Amino acid sequence: MSSQTATINADDFRTFPRRLEGKARSRHHAEYAGWHASACWNGRHFDRFPEYIVRAQSLTDVASTIDFARSHRLSISVRGNGHSYAGCFMRDSGILLDLSALKQIEIDVAGRSASVQPGVTSRLLSAALAPHGLAFPTGHGGDVGISGFLLGGGLGINFHAWGNMSTFSVYAVDVMLADGRLVHADAEENPDLFWAARGAGPLSFFVVVKFHLRCYSLPVFITSNTYSTSLDRLPELLSETERIGPEASLQVMVAVVSGSNGHGVVLNTLAFAEDSGKAEQLHASLIYRLPQGLVDVVSENAAASFESLYNSTEAMLVSRRYRTDNVLTDRGADSAKILASHLPRQPSAATVSLFIWRGDPVLPEAAFSAHGRFFLSTYAQWNEEQDDELNRRWLNALYDDLAGVSTASYINEFDLEKRSESVSRCFAPSNWSKLMELRHRFDPDGVFHDTRMHR
Ligand SMILES: Cc1cc2nc3c(=O)[nH]c(=O)nc-3n(C[C@H](O)[C@H](O)[C@H](O)COP(=O)(O)OP(=O)(O)OC[C@H]3O[C@@H](n4cnc5c(N)ncnc54)[C@H](O)[C@@H]3O)c2cc1C
Structure with a gap:
């Protein structure tokens, strides 16, 4: 899917932002340059320009963006909190779906678990858990987004003692698929999606809207x-x-x-x-x-x-x-x-x-x-x-x-x-084959950008 095959016209895009609680800007909008410049964690400039940037404020916004992209044959790249060194969320053409405003954290103290939205950062999660004597193996950078970190594996603080890669402390995810369905995935329910969410990283073929995390005792x-x-x-x-x-x-x-x-x-x-x-x-x-x-x-x-x-x-x-x-x-x-x-x-x-x-x-x-x-x-x-x-x-x-x-x-x-x-x-060779097969099965039309394409 690419903008070359897109059937979008200016009116379509003019009406689309009205469906959102958040905002959307096209390349022609006066605010686009500022949004583009602030997308990367340290202000790095990329000479890759998505057609549209959407700043989601709700799950409905995520669903509306997927629906809009699918019906207009635009591909989506996803931004958690913009800490990819390669800026892999920044692509030419398509829609950049920015999830960084989704920062809800729910903590189950007795269950020693937390459910977090994708815009949560290391620092926010640790600060929310500490008063309950809990911790999570976050990334070492305080503003690193939990979502890109966990999707790619996550080499976190105290990782050896806490399940090795942090993604193995994810016990379930809620994901929105290319066809617009919102599904829960864990070891029993939708196990293939759960399998992919623990390691696919920038090759993910869905949007994770919530991670369910196992937490640990905060070291004294x-x-x-x-x-x-x-x-x-x-x-x-x-x-x-x-x-x-x-x-x-x-x-x-x-x-x-x-x-x-x-x-x-x-x-x-x-x-x-x-x-x-x-x-x-x-x-x-x-x-x-x-x-x-x-x-x-x-x-x-x-x-x-x-x-x-x-x-x-x-x-x-x-x-x-x-x-x-x-x-x-x-x-x-x-x-x-x-x-x-x-x-x-x-x-x-x-x-x-x-x-x-x-x-x-x-x-x-x-x-x-x-x-x-x-x-x-x-x-x-x-x-x-x-x-x-x-x-x-x-x-x-x-x-x-x-x-x-x-x-x-x-x-x-x-x-x-x-x-x-x-x-x-x-990836191990068999894991790579399985990931490509799942990508094809769950996103046959390429709604989610394929990171193997350079731009
Ligand atoms: C200062 C700094 C310190 C770091 N420290 C560590 C560290 O200690 N350990 C470590 O392992 N890594 C570390 N990293 C690397 C970090 O894990 C990755 O850059 C990670 O992608 C950052 O997460 P993010 O949400 O900010 O990602 P983004 O840059 O926002 O996204 C990267 C990619 O992840 C995918 N993605 C993100 N969120 C979603 C979602 N909700 N649904 C679907 N796909 C999504 C998209 O494909 C996106 O292109 C560090 C990076 C920096 C800049």
Whole structure:
């Protein structure tokens, strides 16, 4: 479905917004440019322009938009809260359906669960749950939309202890289909839709209007330890981390950053515990088992909270222009060597690479099916347009090389602008085939935009 085959005329669009509680703007409207400019989380400009942007205020608006798109042969792309690094919600032609105003949160304290609308963010959800002693493994950025995050898998806070990928803490969804039906999906009812909603990410062929979430006890003590080491010892640090196998409630991240003396390595461990003694023990279970002298202490037992974690993630992303890519890998040390070989040519000092220890969990059957003990992502960031090409080329060359040691990629941080044709590498082969079959079955006319099409 595309605007080339659309049968829309100006009158149709003039009357359509009257059916909405929210608003809609066509490309010709004076407010369109402002809506387009604010769609991306950090104000990045995209030279892809949907014909219409709809800001939904209700489920009826979502239904009306699907109906309008279907009857006029326009495709829909969906925006949760605009945190896709690739801006995959921003397409040429069709309708951009913005759900960010739908922010309702219902909490069942006794049932330790929450039902949330798609415009809810990490920060909003954590703030609503905390007074009840509850928490959810949200993304590390405070304003990251819960819906894109969960649909793509979700590598959340304290994910090891809380069901691994956050999407596995979704026990049901309410979705609106291409034919306009609103259906509930869980393990028993509409299991294929439930399967797809846990991992399809930008390849979703429906609109999720509510996620039903299993919640966890809010940890009383969250503490953060930071250590440093040199770049040449990074492979050893990753191998040792793998040998030790960190405990579930210890989140282990290794950042490669540039400083005044070239690149350095920062190891951060986050302990989620019920008391301070247990938190110290969690940190010690890794640090005291590393070879002596491998890391130097920067700080230990710093009190942390969900809010401080959100703030420190946001502080990492400092530039106006950025691009990201990632691999999952079982070969931490080899991937570190490949990364190190590319760093001398890294164009921007603000660029950061991050290894997150994932371990080897057995995942429930769902669309999300990407395995790899380490997640290695790079956030290339710079400020000037003239440096775009240099930075993109550097990132592409790095991840072309890393493909040789990767087991998969994580769809939510995959370079969908450059590599959309190879997005299948984010899924196990049989899961990919099933996803394509379901997409065809539930959305035969392509009402929902196919992210494999570059624009
Ligand atoms: C600062 C920052 C920090 C991040 N931290 C993390 C992190 O800690 N862990 C992690 O895993 N990821 C992280 N991410 C990546 C993040 O998970 C993805 O960008 C995710 O898509 C963001 O969700 P969103 O709702 O804002 O997505 P959007 O950009 O709004 O949407 C992305 C795509 O998801 C689909 N989509 C979204 N909502 C719906 C819906 N309701 N129904 C159907 N389809 C929908 C659409 O295809 C859309 O194009 C981070 C990103 C940023 C910018």
